[in-house]
Amino acid sequence: RKVSNAIQQLFENKKKGVAWLIDPGKFNPNSISDVFWANLHGLELDLILVGGSQDESSDLGELIQFIKERTSSIPVVLFPGSYQQVCPEADAILFMSLISGRNPEYLISQQVRASRATQNSGLEVLPTAYLLVNDGEICSVHRKSETLPISNEELDLILDTALAGKFLGMNYCYLDAGSGSSSTVAPAVIRAVSSELQLPLIVGGGLNKLQKIHQCFEAGADVVVIGNQIEKDPGFLTEVLNFKKFYNEELHVN
Ligand code: 1GP
Numbered sequence: 001r002k003v004s005n006a007i008q009q010l011f012e013n014k015k016k017g018v019a020w021l022i023d024p025g026k027f028n029p030n031s032i033s034d035v036f037w038a039n040l041h042g043l044e045l046d047l048i049l050v051g052g053s054q055d056e057s058s059d060l061g062e063l064i065q066f067i068k069e070r071t072s073s074i075p076v077v078l079f080p081g082s083y084q085q086v087c088p089e090a091d092a093i094l095f096m097s098l099i100s101g102r103n104p105e106y107l108i109s110q111q112v113r114a115s116r117a118t119q120n121s122g123l124e125v126l127p128t129a130y131l132l133v134n135d136g137e138i139c140s141v142h143r144k145s146e147t148l149p150i151s152n153e154e155l156d157l158i159l160d161t162a163l164a165g166k167f168l169g170m171n172y173c174y175l176d177a178g179s180g181s182s183s184t185v186a187p188a189v190i191r192a193v194s195s196e197l198q199l200p201l202i203v204g205g206g207l208n209k210l211q212k213i214h215q216c217f218e219a220g221a222d223v224v225v226i227g228n229q230i231e232k233d234p235g236f237l238t239e240v241l242n243f244k245k246f247y248n249e250e251l252h253v254n
Pocket of ligand 1: 021176177178179180181203204205206207225226227228229
């Protein structure tokens with residue numbers, strides 16, 4: 001099944017999705033038990049994102065194979081930190097432009113370098129407007145991309161930027177506060193972007209509590225992305241998936 005169809009279905013049915021972000025630079029396969037992998041099957045994890053801010057991941061293919069052997073039907077989507085992270089073992093790629101910044105390297109140069117490998121890979125391409133938005137914190141992705149996040153307070157700028165991405169043909173919008181960020185994308189920002197854009201909205205960065213995930217869902221995020229907190233405590237993923245199931249069922253009843 002195509003990843004775009006799965007996301008579109010969530011969006012159209014107003015259901016919520018959860019993505020587990022695995023950063024190859026941090027992931028320790030020994031920290032995850034066989035029982036945990038086995039349990040994932042019943043828990044309806046929507047996506048696994050793989051990628052990170054380090055440049056090269058020579059063993060990315062091996063890591064994806066390792067994940068796929070344990071999860072079978074859960075789509076693996078690349079969230080590339082650089083053009084070197086295009087990897088045919090995955091199912092799809094978030095083909096992103098960092099449009100909240102003004103660094104040409106991440107607006108278009110990395111994409112030019114990634115395009116041939118993407119074309120040859122047979123990966124499903126998900127054209128994505130990627131915006132860094134938080135309370136003004138600097139984290140790894142800002143440092144690497146040499147761009148500043150847009151402040152949660154600059155709502156008009158965020159909306160205009162996201163709209164520009166839509167008009168350029170990007171089918172998805174990813175609002176990211178940055179990995180490990182202590183602030184998140186503000187619910188007011190999510191609400192405004194979701195209603196203005198009418199595109200599937202992915203939200204991540206600093207989502208380390210169920211309450212924050214609940215806020216994202218309520219504000220209109222279609223998919224939430226969680227990385228760091230699962231790295232710290234794999235059980236958090238189980239909690240989030242149980243919560244999502246409950247949330248989606250409640251929604252269904254109402
Ligand atoms: C970062 O949105 C992702 O790019 C996930 O962030 O690691 O803080 O969950 P966390």
